[in-house]
Amino acid sequence: MESSGDSVDLVLVTRPAGFGMPTVCPACLPVYLYLRLAAVSFREQVSAVEPDSVDLPCVEYGENVGFSSENGGVIEFLRKEKIADLDADLSDSEKAELETCKAMMESWVADASAFEVWTRDNDRQCKVVYFSELPWGLVQALDWKQRLAVMQRLGITPENTVARSEELFRKASNAYSALSVLLSDRKFFFNNRPTSLDALVLGHLIFHLRVPFEISTLKGEILKYQNLVDYAESWGKQLLDKQAILANPAFRPKAPPSPPLRPTKLGSNEREEPAKKARSESDILLKKRAKYFLIAQFLAVLMYIFIAGYEVDDEDLDVDDD
Amino acid sequence: MMDMVSSTSSAWAESSSGSADLVLVTRPPAFGLPTACPACLPAYLYLRLAGARFDVHVTAVEPDSEDLPSVEYGENVGFASENGGVVEFLREEKIVDLDAGLNERERAELETCKAMMQSWVADASAYEVWMRDNSRQCKTVYFSELPWGLVQALDWKQRLAVMQRLEITPENTMTRTEELYKKASNAYSALSILLSDQKYFFNDRPTSLDALVLGHLLFHLRVPLEVSTLKEAILKYQNLVDYAEHWSKYLLGEEGNSIDSSFRPKTPHSSHASPPRQGPKERDNPEKERREKDIFFKKRAKYFVIAQVTAVLMYVVFAGYGVDDDGEDDGGDDDD
Numbered sequence: 001m002e003s004s005g006d007s008v009d010l011v012l013v014t015r016p017a018g019f020g021m022p023t024v025c026p027a028c029l030p031v032y033l034y035l036r037l038a039a040v041s042f043r044e045q046v047s048a049v050e051p052d053s054v055d056l057p058c059v060e061y062g063e064n065v066g067f068s069s070e071n072g073g074v075i076e077f078l079r080k081e082k083i084a085d086l087d088a089d090l091s092d093s094e095k096a097e098l099e100t101c102k103a104m105m106e107s108w109v110a111d112a113s114a115f116e117v118w119t120r121d122n123d124r125q126c127k128v129v130y131f132s133e134l135p136w137g138l139v140q141a142l143d144w145k146q147r148l149a150v151m152q153r154l155g156i157t158p159e160n161t162v163a164r165s166e167e168l169f170r171k172a173s174n175a176y177s178a179l180s181v182l183l184s185d186r187k188f189f190f191n192n193r194p195t196s197l198d199a200l201v202l203g204h205l206i207f208h209l210r211v212p213f214e215i216s217t218l219k220g221e222i223l224k225y226q227n228l229v230d231y232a233e234s235w236g237k238q239l240l241d242k243q244a245i246l247a248n249p250a251f252r253p254k255a256p257p258s259p260p261l262r263p264t265k266l267g268s269n270e271r272e273e274p275a276k277k278a279r280s281e282s283d284i285l286l287k288k289r290a291k292y293f294l295i296a297q298f299l300a301v302l303m304y305i306f307i308a309g310y311e312v313d314d315e316d317l318d319v320d321d322d
Numbered sequence: 323m324m325d326m327v328s329s330t331s332s333a334w335a336e337s338s339s340g341s342a343d344l345v346l347v348t349r350p351p352a353f354g355l356p357t358a359c360p361a362c363l364p365a366y367l368y369l370r371l372a373g374a375r376f377d378v379h380v381t382a383v384e385p386d387s388e389d390l391p392s393v394e395y396g397e398n399v400g401f402a403s404e405n406g407g408v409v410e411f412l413r414e415e416k417i418v419d420l421d422a423g424l425n426e427r428e429r430a431e432l433e434t435c436k437a438m439m440q441s442w443v444a445d446a447s448a449y450e451v452w453m454r455d456n457s458r459q460c461k462t463v464y465f466s467e468l469p470w471g472l473v474q475a476l477d478w479k480q481r482l483a484v485m486q487r488l489e490i491t492p493e494n495t496m497t498r499t500e501e502l503y504k505k506a507s508n509a510y511s512a513l514s515i516l517l518s519d520q521k522y523f524f525n526d527r528p529t530s531l532d533a534l535v536l537g538h539l540l541f542h543l544r545v546p547l548e549v550s551t552l553k554e555a556i557l558k559y560q561n562l563v564d565y566a567e568h569w570s571k572y573l574l575g576e577e578g579n580s581i582d583s584s585f586r587p588k589t590p591h592s593s594h595a596s597p598p599r600q601g602p603k604e605r606d607n608p609e610k611e612r613r614e615k616d617i618f619f620k621k622r623a624k625y626f627v628i629a630q631v632t633a634v635l636m637y638v639v640f641a642g643y644g645v646d647d648d649g650e651d652d653g654g655d656d657d658d
Contacts, residue, residue, distance in 0.1 A: 071497075096515035097434070099508050100431070103505070178434055
């Protein structure tokens with residue numbers, strides 16, 4: 001940071017690392033790759049206390065924060081703040097093609113991916129992705145809640161699981177076929193330079209190729225398209241692997257387990273910003289921890305009432321009226 | 323009406339050389355469209371674009387069914403809910419395949435556009451159709467021939483299901499709908515560019531994408547929804563409007579329904595279907611009609627049972643209130 005002329009940091013907040021990737025979350029990984037493809041220097045911050053949040057990944061740029069849940073997500077935020085815009089040079093018709101591909105990634109591919117990640121058979125890997133630093137009881141509760149929500153969103157019931165999952169995988173397969181044709185033997189999807197589509201596709205491919213799911217139907221499908229595999233492997237090495245990262249001093253991942261952060265080595269004009277930011281980070285962290293603590297307490301109370309209630313009923317029935 | 327039914331099928335059978343009728347089963351017509359259902363209209367347009375000869379069979383008793391539209395070809399039936407829907411069925415049965423002439427790259431582009439239509443555009447469309455403000459038009463599309471009580475119940479149930487699927491809650495309605503409309507708008511922008519001033523999306527011949535897009539555009543341009551944000555978004559792209567208007571004249575006709583004699587919608591209202599005027603070649607028809615009758619009966623039975631159960635439940639709830647009051651009277655406490 002000292003070497004850059006800007007006094008503002010770009011911080012990417014993601015879920016934790018795992019399986020050899022700087023972040024193993026399928027929503028965070030594309031954003032990470034986008035910043036790497038754009039060669040923007042940024043700090044990475046890991047947050048493990050927002051397992052069910054739709055706000056992750058998010059990006060902090062000075063005072064502003066862009067959440068993934070806001071319109072257009074982090075990539076749109078980066079464009080609006082003029083930090084990075086990989087799609088700027090596309091022609092009108094290339095932009096139109098990009099939109100259609102993006103829609104396909106966000107629907108057909110994302111749905112099949114969510115199904116696979118949240119399939120009960122894969123819950124061990126799923127917990128590593130989403131709940132890696134939480135206490136056991138909370139993990140069980142949140143895992144159950146999240147799985148229910150995902151299956152509901154995908155319209156999957158115990159009765160229609162087979163038919164629905166067939167449909168999901170078929171659409172993903174059609175998507176891979178289309179992507180393979182559109183990429184052909186090129187380095188990027190459009191015009192010899194990286195775009196947001198490359199980040200999206202690479203994020204998905206690398207995730208499914210690297211995370212060792214018990215049941216990995218999507219990986220099996222991806223392996224049918226050699227050009228997609230080569231594309232993912234080549235960029236995976238360049239953008240994710242340790243050697244590349246260490247060579248770039250701008251990138252140093254750090255995990256904030258406790259408040260407050262006070263980087264003492266910064267110059268005087270930067271002392272305000274890190275302290276303010278650290279305070280707001282610790283606030284958010286505390287609020288989140290408090291929220292989950294309360295949920296756990298509430299659940300415990302409910303369980304007590306429920307179980308205690310059973311005993312009371314039995315006693316009442318024993319009373320005889322003469 | 324029975325005469326019309328039998329005369330239609332006999333006229334059709336005599337003039338075609340094949341022995342199998344192609345029948346498209348759709349929801350009822352309205353608003354000048356041969357079918358007002360946004361899922362059925364693209365299937366109808368697909369067959370018209372392909373120049374296929376087919377009968378339209380209107381069914382009003384499957385308002386919440388995902389099986390519509392469906393296509394009957396001889397003994398085989400293709401449902402919208404099955405993999406790939408009606409278009410895929412038509413391709414597998416080798417009846418019609420508008421996408422056959424595309425090269426690999428065009429096919430890939432078609433897939434991406436189809437995904438966009440089925441996600442971004444379809445979601446915004448479903449939201450708009452099922453918004454409370456538009457419930458009057460929505461009922462015309464989906465529940466036009468059902469008794470009032472059933473309409474209310476099914477309408478409520480269906481709306482809940484749609485909003486749940488779209489993940490819309492009372493708290494997030496504003497942000498979520500903004501997001502839905504923005505994606506639809508991006509989709510229209512992309513479609514407008516991809517179509518540019520061509521007659522079709524690909525290569526000077528119609529494909530399944532034209533049917534999909536035209537179905538959506540015509541639906542939103544023609545159905546007079548109270549709140550029609552999508553229509554306004556569509557109107558910003560003159561080439562999309564011209565495309566829709568041009569094809570609507572050609573595919574739907576000025577009156578909206580009858581263009582050539584092969585198309586005459588028929589509604590199976592009465593339960594006895596033994597058309598006396600059929601010739602020897604058409605003995606299959608009674609079997610088909612019996613099957614139709616069966617399906618029809620089952621559906622009516624299902625809704626009758628739902629209505630009965632609802633009535634019983636309501637009685638139980640209200641009768642129950644009376645009993646509780648009696649029970650709360652203390653029979654006198656003994657103080658010891």
